[in-house]
Amino acid sequence: xxxxxxxxxxxxxxxxxxxxxxxxxxxxxxxxxxxxxxxxxxxxxxxxxxxxxxxxxxxxxxxxxxxxxxxxxxxxxxxxxxxxxxxxxxxxxxxxxxxxxxxxxxxxxxxxxxxxxxxxxxxxxxxxxxxxxxxxxxxxxxxxxxxxxxxxxxxxxxxxxxxxxxxxxxxxxxxxxxxxxxxxxxxxxxxxxxxxxxxxxxxxxxxxxxxxxxxxxxxxxxxxxxxxxxxxxxxxxxxxxxxxxxxxxxxxxxxxxxxxx
Amino acid sequence: xxxxxxxxxxxxxxxxxxxxxxxxxxxxxxxxxxxxxxxxxxxxxxxxxxxxxxxxxxxxxxxxxxxxxxxxxxxxxxxxxxxxxxxxxxxxxxxxxxxxxxxxxxxxxxxxxxxxxxxxxxxxxxxxxxxxxxxxxxxxxxxxxxxxxxxxxxxxxxxxxxxxxxxxxxxxxxxxxxxxxxxxxxxxxxxxxxxxxxxxxxxx
Numbered sequence: 325x326x327x328x329x330x331x332x333x334x335x336x337x338x339x340x341x342x343x344x345x346x347x348x349x350x351x352x353x354x355x356x357x358x359x360x361x362x363x364x365x366x367x368x369x370x371x372x373x374x375x376x377x378x379x380x381x382x383x384x385x386x387x388x389x390x391x392x393x394x395x396x397x398x399x400x401x402x403x404x405x406x407x408x409x410x411x412x413x414x415x416x417x418x419x420x421x422x423x424x425x426x427x428x429x430x431x432x433x434x435x436x437x438x439x440x441x442x443x444x445x446x447x448x449x450x451x452x453x454x455x456x457x458x459x460x461x462x463x464x465x466x467x468x469x470x471x472x473x474x475x476x477x478x479x480x481x482x483x484x485x486x487x488x489x490x491x492x493x494x495x496x497x498x499x500x501x502x503x504x505x506x507x508x509x510x511x512x513x514x515x516x517x518x519x520x521x522x523x524x525x526x527x528x529x530x531x532x533x534x535x536x537x538x539x540x541x542x543x544x545x546x547x548x549x550x551x552x553x554x555x556x557x558x559x560x561x562x563x564x565x566x567x568x569x570x571x572x573x574x575x576x577x578x579x580x581x582x583x584x585x
Numbered sequence: 586x587x588x589x590x591x592x593x594x595x596x597x598x599x600x601x602x603x604x605x606x607x608x609x610x611x612x613x614x615x616x617x618x619x620x621x622x623x624x625x626x627x628x629x630x631x632x633x634x635x636x637x638x639x640x641x642x643x644x645x646x647x648x649x650x651x652x653x654x655x656x657x658x659x660x661x662x663x664x665x666x667x668x669x670x671x672x673x674x675x676x677x678x679x680x681x682x683x684x685x686x687x688x689x690x691x692x693x694x695x696x697x698x699x700x701x702x703x704x705x706x707x708x709x710x711x712x713x714x715x716x717x718x719x720x721x722x723x724x725x726x727x728x729x730x731x732x733x734x735x736x737x738x739x740x741x742x743x744x745x746x747x748x749x750x751x752x753x754x755x756x757x758x759x760x761x762x763x764x765x766x767x768x769x770x771x772x773x774x775x776x777x778x779x780x781x782x783x784x785x786x787x788x789x
Binding site for chain 2 (some may be wrong): 383384385386387413415416417418451453457458460461529530533555556557558
């Protein structure tokens with residue numbers, strides 16, 4: 325096992341761009357996939373302090389990382405599951421993304437009789453932009469030979485922790501509605517128990533003014549968020565789609581019709 | 586004296602920022618008038634260009650997204666074509682001193698020569714006042730103003746929001762599309778888009 329890990333490390337290091345401010349690795353959750361179930365793989369970003377990469381909607385600037393899987397025929401990768409982001413920056417330019425460490429995971433499944441456990445190897449081309457005061461582009465070709473020898477489950481805990489940060493459907497008992505006036509979207513949530521704070525993260529760019537402070541107000545049986553519309557938005561939208569985040573591990577995905585006031 | 590000058594700049598900036606939400610440039614409305622100095626010391630006032638189309642292009646030569654459009658020659662091509670057709674093209678640099686993309690006038694003039702850039706002028710905006718007035722978010726970020734002084738485009742340069750040079754080819758260029766339509770008297774069919782790029786490096 326130590327021998328296998330060593331080979332891995334050497335290979336990955338050789339592929340890392342110099343001064344990228346991000347260490348990028350391809351990892352799997354399981355040693356081998358259980359029959360009939362997907363094999364979960366992920367691109368693990370470890371960022372230098374103060375540097376960030378972007379969420380699927382990057383906000384005012386930046387661009388989300390792109391992952392292109394290379395799989396043997398008969399296998400397909402599902403979409404990336406994006407963990408809940410944080411707000412980045414301040415002033416008049418605000419972005420959505422990740423600092424420190426983030427795992428972008430996706431399931432890989434056999435399309436017919438093929439069993440994910442029988443994948444001999446998989447690779448991915450990853451391109452991303454990592455920013456602090458300035459932005460540096462990065463590219464990596466990452467390869468993983470399967471099955472991972474010995475204790476292949478060493479990443480299991482990280483996958484489990486990351487799953488807790490994935491958006492969930494709204495809790496039962498929530499009732500979400502939205503309306504719009506000339507300059508704002510007003511999102512009202514009937515929620516119990518009482519919520520102390522919440523922030524809306526839009527999944528579509530160009531709808532809200534990302535840098536504006538969102539006004540949180542407690543109302544009877546819930547809360548209300550008043551969010552400034554983007555200057556870029558010149559036509560009404562029918563649906564507001566995004567996450568309502570109450571705190572770590574408490575991100576809820578909403579797609580709510582917008583009524584005009 | 587210098588200190589008092591600095592304080593007054595900060596004061597003006599604070600006022601501009603405070604009003605930026607209300608005054609921010611919106612398509613269909615009057616583009617906010619401004620006065621700014623170019624790299625040759627010439628003062629430009631937007632209202633002096635009444636009767637002409639004006640393009641504002643936010644730029645930061647250290648930003649990979651700006652580099653994509655200058656290394657490929659795309660930006661220079663647009664500048665040459667549209668200034669050749671009577672459009673005023675003003676490149677704006679809002680990077681604060683000490684931040685990426687900040688340049689002195691002579692550094693910028695040398696760079697313009699080196700890359701064969703062809704804007705009408707490059708406006709230096711180290712306080713970020715002009716950037717905040719228009720709420721410029723990224724480099725590049727493009728605004729187009731009609732001969733009547735109305736903002737007719739606010740957004741990206743094209744529809745390929747990447748740093749890949751190869752993506753310039755085949756992209757739908759929103760700037761050319763908007764100017765093509767507007768100069769032939771048609772309404773702009775894509776008047777806004779999400780600007781993409783690096784954040785503008787405003788003062789902290």
